[in-house]
Amino acid sequence: MRILLAGTPAFAKIAFENLLHCAHTDTESLTLEIIGLLTQPDRIFGRKKELKAPETKEFVRSLFPDIPIFQPQRIDTHTIESIKALQPDMILVVAFGQILPQAFLDIAPCLNLHASILPNLRGASPIQEMILAQPKFFGVSVMQMELGLDCGAILGVGYVENCGENLYTLSTRLAQRGAQVLWGVLKRLRTHSLVPLEQNNADSSYCTKITxxxxxxxxxxxxxxxxxxxxxxxxxxxxxxxxxxxxxxxxxxxxxxxxxxxxxxxxxxxxxxxxxxxxxxxxxxxxxxxxxxxxxxxxxxxxxxxxxxxx
Missing domain, CATH: 3.10.25.10 (Formyl transferase, C-terminal domain)
Structure with a gap:
């Protein structure tokens, strides 16, 4: 399966890393061929104003030094045509950081790993909001992407117990759990044994970007x-x-x-x-x-x- 990865921060890097580990250790005959990465541009960071690459970029470069890495300011026609030329079978999106236009979603089936049990906490800061709410369990969802904010049909969910962790350690655990759920979804999609579950918009809630x-x-x-x-x-x-x-x-x-x-x-x-x-x-x-x-x-x-x- 030809896979384009799309993601930016540490959460995405950890998810991709663990997904590849699942693919390597699982005896199932599903092979993932990583053909490219879509991520955010390098940013100026810290008091020294140093240019810092996204964590996913550094990770992908270390494993796949020859694949293309796309870092557009916005998803334009040139980016879409360049990715189309790679002929991906699937696009896996984890905390990419931009709204993806319909023309991009039409390139290939797009799956998104989101750090909440949807439709609860759609938006930019679900992990922070879950920590503030202190439920007994935290969760992740894998959904089919469609135009709109985290509103696609659910393909899989996973849970981890609330152990009183901070943002850093909980994000790591959720990314690892999310990779396991994503791997299970990919295997079931291959065998056509997965029925998507439409979200109930009446039950949805939203969270905004942290300032x-x-x-x-x-x-x-x-x-x-x-x-x-x-x-x-x-x-x-x-x-x-x-x-x-x-x-x-x-x-x-x-x-x-x-x-x-x-x-x-x-x-x-x-x-x-x-x-x-x-x-x-x-x-x-x-x-x-x-x-x-x-x-x-x-x-x-x-x-x-x-x-x-x-x-």
Whole structure:
């Protein structure tokens, strides 16, 4: 089966990597021939303004150095004709990052791996929203792509248990589980033993792209702050009005009532910081325009002791 991959971030790279592992280790006689990659353009990244390639590009280059890699600013006629010339049997889309036009979807059957149980949480940030909601299980869906936002018929779903992970570790597990589901779908499509399930649009919900402002917190509820910390781990992180980031929150206690930002107790490697309801155990922080540091070092430098206010 001639496969064009379409995806950009680490989630897509992990999914593609595990899909190829499934294909290599499975005894079924389904062979995947990777014929190209469609991904986003290289972007300027970090304070040093260095040009950074998408993780999928680096991954594909390491395994398939001779296949074409397409990085258009938008999907135009030239891109579509170039991909048509490759004659893909299937296009696998994972977090590509652009709306795909109908002319692209007409090239070959397009399957999309989405990090939620559709039609719940269509859109750009389903993993973050699932972490904020804290269900017992998280899930992924594989769907047939059609014009519209994550609205195609469902071909397969998979679940993982909620183990209290942050965005990074949960994304990894969901990408791995998604690859397994995608591999199962490809095998069943080959034998024509799969009946697509149309989504019920009446049950749909949506999530939007995360912005830096989503990381702004107030210390009203310790549990809510902690789940935001898990959901926005890495970027945008969680930070208070002064710009101070909480880069490592060990855990929280939901009970008790305190002043917002009250330094309840300074421990050997962390500090207990009060919220209006509950408290947080914080191990490290990052002041504006400075490097991350242990909270104990920050408190010493700021001359803050137990009973003072962190904010």
């Amino acid at each position: 830096r402002q989503d990381g702004l917190i107030t210390l009203k509820n310790a549990q809510e702050v902690y789940y935001k910390y898990l959901a926005y781990y890495g970027w945008p992180s969680v930070f208070v009005e002064s710009g101070l980031k909480f880069t490592h929150i060990v855990g929280f206690e939901a009970q008790g009532f305190y002043k917002e930002g009250e330094i309840i107790k300074i421990l050997a490697h962390s500090a207990l910081i009060g919220c209006r309801q509950g408290y947080l155990e914080i191990a490290s922080v990052q002041p504006p325009n400075k490097k991350e540091m242990p909270i104990n070092a920050y408190l010493v430098g700021a001359r803050l002791q137990e009973g003072a206010c962190l904010l």
